[in-house]
Amino acid sequence: xxxxxxxxxxxxxxxxxxxxxxxxxxxxxxxxxxxxxxxxxxxxxxxxxxxxxxxxxxxxxxxxxxxxxxxxxxxxxxxxxxxxxxxxxxxxxxxxxxxxxxxxxxxxxxxxxxxxxxxxxxxxxxxxxxxxxxxxxxxxxxxxxxxxxxxxxxxxxxxxxxxxxxxxxxxxxxxxxxxxxxxxxxxxxxxxxxxxxxxxxxxxxxxxxxxxxxxxxxxxxxxxxxxxxxxxxxxxxxxxxxxxxxxxxxxxxxxxxxxxxxxxxxxxxxxxxxxxxxxxxxxxxxxxxxxxxxxxxxxxxxxxxxxxxxxxxxxxxxxxxxxxxxxxxxxxxxxxxxxxxxxxxxxxxxxxxxxxxxxxxxxxxxxxxxxxxxxxxxxxxxxxxxxxxxxxxxxxxxxxxxxxxxxxxxxxxxxxxxxxxxxxxxxxxxxxxxxxxxxxxxxxxxxxxxxxxxxxxxxxxxxxxxxxxxxxxxxxxxxxxxxxxxxxxxxxxxxxxxxxxxxxxxxxxxxxxxxxxxxxxxxxxxxxxxxxxxxxxxxxxxxxxxxxxxxxxxxxxxxxxxxxxxxxxxxxxxxxxxxxxxxxxxxxxxxxxxxxxxxxxxxxxxxxxxxxxxxxxxxxxxxxxxxxxxxxxxxxxxxxxxxxxxxxxxxxxxxxxxxxxxxxxxxxxxxxxxxxxxxxxxxxxxxxxxxxxxxxxxxxxxxxx
Numbered sequence: 001x002x003x004x005x006x007x008x009x010x011x012x013x014x015x016x017x018x019x020x021x022x023x024x025x026x027x028x029x030x031x032x033x034x035x036x037x038x039x040x041x042x043x044x045x046x047x048x049x050x051x052x053x054x055x056x057x058x059x060x061x062x063x064x065x066x067x068x069x070x071x072x073x074x075x076x077x078x079x080x081x082x083x084x085x086x087x088x089x090x091x092x093x094x095x096x097x098x099x100x101x102x103x104x105x106x107x108x109x110x111x112x113x114x115x116x117x118x119x120x121x122x123x124x125x126x127x128x129x130x131x132x133x134x135x136x137x138x139x140x141x142x143x144x145x146x147x148x149x150x151x152x153x154x155x156x157x158x159x160x161x162x163x164x165x166x167x168x169x170x171x172x173x174x175x176x177x178x179x180x181x182x183x184x185x186x187x188x189x190x191x192x193x194x195x196x197x198x199x200x201x202x203x204x205x206x207x208x209x210x211x212x213x214x215x216x217x218x219x220x221x222x223x224x225x226x227x228x229x230x231x232x233x234x235x236x237x238x239x240x241x242x243x244x245x246x247x248x249x250x251x252x253x254x255x256x257x258x259x260x261x262x263x264x265x266x267x268x269x270x271x272x273x274x275x276x277x278x279x280x281x282x283x284x285x286x287x288x289x290x291x292x293x294x295x296x297x298x299x300x301x302x303x304x305x306x307x308x309x310x311x312x313x314x315x316x317x318x319x320x321x322x323x324x325x326x327x328x329x330x331x332x333x334x335x336x337x338x339x340x341x342x343x344x345x346x347x348x349x350x351x352x353x354x355x356x357x358x359x360x361x362x363x364x365x366x367x368x369x370x371x372x373x374x375x376x377x378x379x380x381x382x383x384x385x386x387x388x389x390x391x392x393x394x395x396x397x398x399x400x401x402x403x404x405x406x407x408x409x410x411x412x413x414x415x416x417x418x419x420x421x422x423x424x425x426x427x428x429x430x431x432x433x434x435x436x437x438x439x440x441x442x443x444x445x446x447x448x449x450x451x452x453x454x455x456x457x458x459x460x461x462x463x464x465x466x467x468x469x470x471x472x473x474x475x476x477x478x479x480x481x482x483x484x485x486x487x488x489x490x491x492x493x494x495x496x497x498x499x500x501x502x503x504x505x506x507x508x509x510x511x512x513x514x515x516x517x518x519x520x521x522x523x524x525x526x527x528x529x530x531x532x533x534x535x536x537x538x539x540x541x542x543x544x545x546x547x548x549x550x551x552x553x554x555x556x557x558x559x560x561x562x563x564x565x566x567x568x569x570x571x572x573x574x575x576x577x578x579x580x581x582x583x584x585x586x587x588x589x590x591x592x593x594x595x596x597x598x599x600x601x602x603x604x605x606x607x608x609x610x611x612x613x614x615x616x617x618x619x620x621x622x623x624x625x626x627x628x629x630x631x632x633x634x635x636x637x638x639x640x641x642x643x644x645x646x647x648x649x650x651x652x653x654x655x656x657x658x659x660x661x662x663x664x665x666x667x668x669x670x671x672x673x674x675x676x677x678x679x680x681x682x683x684x685x686x687x688x689x690x691x692x693x694x695x696x697x698x699x700x701x702x703x704x705x
Contacts, residue, residue, distance in 0.1 A: 028041055030173075031157060033157070035483070036131075036175040038173065038175065039171060040173075041169065041170070044169075046135055046137070047167050048075070048099075048167065049097070050080070050081055053083055054068045054100075055102070055108070056087050056088060057100055057109055058106045063251075064101050067140075071152050074156045075166065088106055088108065097136065098137050099138040099155075103141065104142075109139060116172070118174065124143065124174075127147050127177055127212075128175060131171070133168050133172075135170060140152055146212075156208070157491065178475065179442065179473045180444050182211050182212055182213065182445055183212060183257075183445075184215065185410065187217045187448075187450045187451040188221045189220060189265075189268065191455030191643065193237070200248055202466075206466060209466070211469065212253060213446060214257075221235065223237065225304060230272070256310070258308075258309045261317045262316040262317060263321040263342075264318065264319060266285055280326060280329060281326060289345045302314070302349075302352055306357070316349050317363055318346065318363060319365050338370050340376065343373045346373075350378065350381065361381070363383075363384050363386060367383065371399070379403075382405075385407050385437070386448060387410075388412035390425040390427075391432060397433075406443050408437070409433045409446075411434070415449065415457045415462055416452040417452070418515055418518055418521075419521075420515060420574045421461055427468055434479070435476050454643050456646075458630060460567065461574075463492070464506065471484050485503055489502045489506070494563040498562070501556050501557040502561070508550050508553070509575070511542065521584075547578050551576075554575070570630060591661075594612070595609065595662060613654045613658040616654050620650060624648075
């Protein structure tokens with residue numbers, strides 16, 4: 001649909017089109033994420049007053065009443081009193097000034113269908129809805145409770161409050177998603193574990209934007225009843241906490257699907273002495289698939305998780321199992337091949353999952369590396385095809401489609417390498433991967449949110465990526481980033497002016513020249529600056545001149561934003577950390593010059609260097625305090641000490657420099673840690689590297705041998 005529709009007869013003809021013909025979005029843009037599929041706007045509005053009532057259509061459910069309560073909570077947030085909620089059979093037939101939430105079989109819904117000629121097609125059955133706003137009433141209609149709920153979510157985004165008037169525009173919407181499974185995966189296992197309240201906040205955000213899956217990634221972040229050492233001191237979730245979140249998510253029409261590693265990424269568990277016996281080799285991060293004991297262990301663990309999560313799906317992960325065949329399974333792999341050994345392991349896991357009534361999902365990277373696996377495993381497993389780099393197109397969806405496997409695409413919020421997400425890569429990756437997945441028949445999109453480097457990247461900066469996933473999952477064929485940006489930032493900040501300020505702030509922080517990586521922030525200040533694919537001089541200059549502007553935008557937004565104002569604290573922290581980094585680089589260069597200043601005495605050199613070094617410590621201590629405060633607002637305290645130790649270590653570097661100002665080398669003192677040709681002191685893209693080195697150390701054991 002490419003033109004604005006005003007004529008009822010034209011609308012009727014349009015809605016009679018087959019689903020694939022009507023799958024293109026209307027040119028009408030609403031302030032709604034995701035954009036509805038078909039929209040007809042009319043002049044005027046419906047005014048919501050204290051006399052307006054919410055009517056639950058005949059045959060309404062508890063879920064419909066929950067949707068009505070969500071609408072009332074939104075109205076309360078706008079300064080109104082909650083509306084009365086009544087059942088349709090208790091309301092006079094000709095009454096107006098109402099908001100109806102009901103199925104097509106309710107009396108008022110049937111009247112709307114008859115009046116407009118609307119048809120709810122098969123593609124609308126599971127999650128589709130019709131939203132009609134006239135000057136006298138509003139109707140939210142859908143075959144399913146989820147569809148009606150999504151209609152209410154659209155209505156909530158359309159309601160505006162100006163002065164003392166609360167209104168919704170007159171329109172007719174007919175809407176449904178193009179992808180069935182839409183959601184995010186959330187890494188809890190590398191350090192950053194949300195509080196229960198933060199989990200609920202994330203679920204509410206996903207629900208508001210019609211995402212229907214939240215998939216927590218679990219390595220050791222679950223308290224197994226028979227394995228008390230696993231997850232100890234790591235902020236692990238209990239089965240009771242999972243059930244609480246699971247019920248809360250189901251209320252909001254979000255499905256919690258666990259991701260539990262069943263082959264690779266067992267490093268946190270295999271580091272525990274009692275569990276080292278299950279490793280492919282000492283120090284491996286992969287289980288030994290030739291040890292039958294691991295299947296009893298996995299059966300027990302999967303059973304506990306399966307009981308805590310109500311979803312019929314279970315993501316067994318099994319990604320990046322590069323250690324298989326390098327240790328205990330070497331002979332088994334040599335006797336067949338890696339594809340066969342992996343497939344045999346997968347099939348044993350499928351049987352375990354079937355025992356607990358779960359349908360398996362699994363990551364597809366090993367399969368893409370060993371495609372013979374596709375002929376060795378059943379085709380009921382859903383492949384999670386992860387590709388995280390922004391590209392013009394992605395060939396992997398066609399591989400799984402041609403092989404006859406159901407699959408979902410899994411792009412990523414590129415948030416884990418530094419303080420602020422790389423939203424340039426993220427938006428391209430999500431949009432293009434969703435598009436190519438849709439063209440090849442994907443079941444859905446699950447955008448990954450990883451927390452590498454100890455989970456230092458704060459999760460509160462990911463909501464933009466969550467919302468973009470919602471847009472691309474609902475409209476994978478033609479998601480419009482420019483429209484999305486305007487809608488998202490306005491909605492997230494509460495008004496257009498604040499939205500423009502927030503959008504500008506994001507664009508400056510996500511500029512590739514202002515993005516930093518954790519390793520360069522925490523690198524010793526007197527080691528040479530690592531080379532980058534971008535010109536470092538340009539990068540540091542851009543950060544230096546941009547961060548004051550970012551702080552100015554944040555100050556202006558603070559006086560304009562009416563909601564989510566605390567989000568600015570996270571942006572301010574990123575700006576301050578970026579600026580401190582440029583001071584660090586500048587200080588390192590100044591100290592190097594001072595150390596080589598032959599016109600000064602040693603005492604003068606030392607005093608000047610000490611002044612420079614000590615000036616970096618107080619602002620870094622302040623950044624540490626702010627990081628702790630922001631972390632504890634949304635996360636459990638567990639694992640925080642591992643991140644604050646980075647601040648402490650960096651502070652110790654500056655104290656070390658102040659104490660020994662004329663010291664010139666800061667690489668690790670060792671007789672043989674580095675190969676002499678490996679350029680350990682200058683590790684950049686231009687230095688010669690040794691890909692593999694072997695060391696021999698000879699010592700006299702004396703009588704001890």
